[in-house]
Amino acid sequence: MGTEAGRAVVRDPDVLARLVEGAQRGDALAMDELLGILLPYVGRICGPVAQQDGADAAQEALIAVFRNIRQLKTPAALFGWARAIAVREAVKIAKQRQKLVPAEWEDLPTPDDLQLASDIADVMRRLAPEHRAVLTLRHVDGLNEQEVAEVLALPVGTVRSRLFRARRSFRNVWE
Numbered sequence: 001m002g003t004e005a006g007r008a009v010v011r012d013p014d015v016l017a018r019l020v021e022g023a024q025r026g027d028a029l030a031m032d033e034l035l036g037i038l039l040p041y042v043g044r045i046c047g048p049v050a051q052q053d054g055a056d057a058a059q060e061a062l063i064a065v066f067r068n069i070r071q072l073k074t075p076a077a078l079f080g081w082a083r084a085i086a087v088r089e090a091v092k093i094a095k096q097r098q099k100l101v102p103a104e105w106e107d108l109p110t111p112d113d114l115q116l117a118s119d120i121a122d123v124m125r126r127l128a129p130e131h132r133a134v135l136t137l138r139h140v141d142g143l144n145e146q147e148v149a150e151v152l153a154l155p156v157g158t159v160r161s162r163l164f165r166a167r168r169s170f171r172n173v174w175e
Helices: 003-011 013-025 028-067 075-097 111-126 129-140 145-152 156-174
Strands: none
Touching (some): 013 028, 013 075, 075 129, 075 145, 111 156
């Protein structure tokens, strides 16, 4: 499926619902189309959190999504459900591997910002996976604290605490 076709499916809830329902029935074509739609989305989530292991985390997340697709009750909730799985898998893999290799950024900054992007990537790779996850969800994906809490299956107070510690750690490393 081409990029434009994938975007059109994402905008059309009826088409997306049919694909999810097809995947839930085991329809290989529906699964393939959903994979094409979810892969870039899950990759953008896993990359900043799992860093050099982002592709592995995305693969594990997609396996979990398709293994458990029958548990998804509302097709409209697909992206939120996949995001929660992706974050969990990315944090799990990042904790397991704890390597220090710079992250690969999906959206390349303008040439003027390359040094800043490099500096931010360097600081992010030094943070704990849990801190990278809350910072990414809050400041890159733009979720509010309640939404971050739902994705990570944590109380809002825990998210606020992690955000506070993550921001403090970021500043300490930045300086």
